[in-house]
Amino acid sequence: MRRTAPLLVLCLSLGGPAASAGCTAPDTEPPPAPAGVTAQASSSTTVHVMWDAAAQGDGVSGYQVLEAGRPVRELPAGKTMVDITGLTPQTGYAFTVRAKDAAGNLSGTGPAVRATTPAARAEDLRPPTAPASATGRATGPRTARVSWSAATDDTGVTAYDVYQGGVRIHTAGPGESGTALSGLQPDTVYTFTVRARDGADRSSPDSPAVDVTTPPAAGGGPGTAPEGLTATASPGTVTLSWTAPDTGRQTSEYELYVNGRPTTVIQFGTGAVPSGRVEHRIAVTEPAGTVWAVKLRARLPDGNWGAFSAERTVTLAP
Structure with missing residues (x-):
């Protein structure tokens, strides 16, 4: 297992104990090499490289992607995929990934993964059709x-x-x-x-x-996400409807997100707390044709917010 705490060493100093207080050995232990590296050519000039996230105890602060041993991209620890662009059509490439910790130590690399870019098609003027299902x-x-x-x-x-x-x-x-x-x-x-x-x-x-x-983890209890969210637009209004989650009691508060940002907390007063199917209308002033992506989550009995509902897209009506 990777050591995460600094190794304490005995320091002898003419300045006495105070001068040696806090003396530690530098961190020279590299993190483990990333696992699960894959490479997929996604266009004639692009290859998509992915790998498994490091374990929390590995102390990884970032990743370095290499092609034929040459670094081509640096990414923070939260990123585990990247598009390598500007490549040559009909060309084979070999990618490796190594991890870096806060002290600058670099891991080794696993076996190289290979991908070959397809031929460029200058006459390709139309995008693909969408997958039908x-x-x-x-x-x-x-x-x-x-x-x-x-x-x-x-x-x-x-x-x-x-x-x-x-x-x-x-x-x-x-x-x-x-x-x-x-x-x-x-x-x-x-x-x-x-x-x-x-x-x-x-x-x-x-x-x-x-x-x-996804199901709850072992011992996690019932699901906390509102289910079956729908969003319908009418002039000046968006109507949301969902099924309240089983939180152990009636849920009186929901946090609404629009386009990825929290916008309001929907509160139901005493005596008006819904159970089962819930409906809420929002007055809108934005122009017709504006697109909203909406989702929400419930306040749990312990005071925390629960899991998000599915996200729904709605276009505001004239």
Whole structure:
């Protein structure tokens, strides 16, 4: 196991004990090499590189991606994927990843992973079609599997990108129709979509959204996410409806997020606390055609906020 505390050493000093107080040996122990490194060509000039996140006790502060032994990207510890762009079509590349700690120690690298960029297609002027269908299921408290139908493109699909909440979280090869996702949170609703990509790096529209709810971890109790959220626009109003979570008592407060930001706390007064299906109307003043992505979470009996509902997109009505 990696040592995270500094190694104390005996310091002898003519200045006496005070001069040697706090003397520690420098941190020279490198973190472990990242595991699970993959590389997938996603266009004629781009390769998507991914790896497993380091364990919390490894003391990793960042990652370095190398191509043929040459550093090409530096990333903070919270990032475990990157697009390497500006590559040459029809060319093979070999990537490795190493971890770095706060003292600047660099890990070794595992075996190189290889990817070959496809040929450029100058005549490729149209994006791929969207995958017509998508399905998903939780495979554990922190894992899920998402599958999709094949897309079409005039010059050929080169990759499929999985998005969650508008953020790409995974890239799969052109011949794949499903992929395993990890690093998820227990007792959480995720809304996944899939986009196809072609050799000119054009993306398709989103596939139909698929909601996946991860189960609670062992001993975690019932789910805390509001379920079945819908959002409907009418002139001057957005109506939200959802099923209240089982928090152990009636839930009187919900925090509403619009476009990724908290906007208000919806509060139900004494005697008006709903159970089962909940409905709430929001007066809007923004222009018609404005797009909102909405989600919410409930206040739990212990005072904390619970898990988020699935996210829904609504276009404001004239």
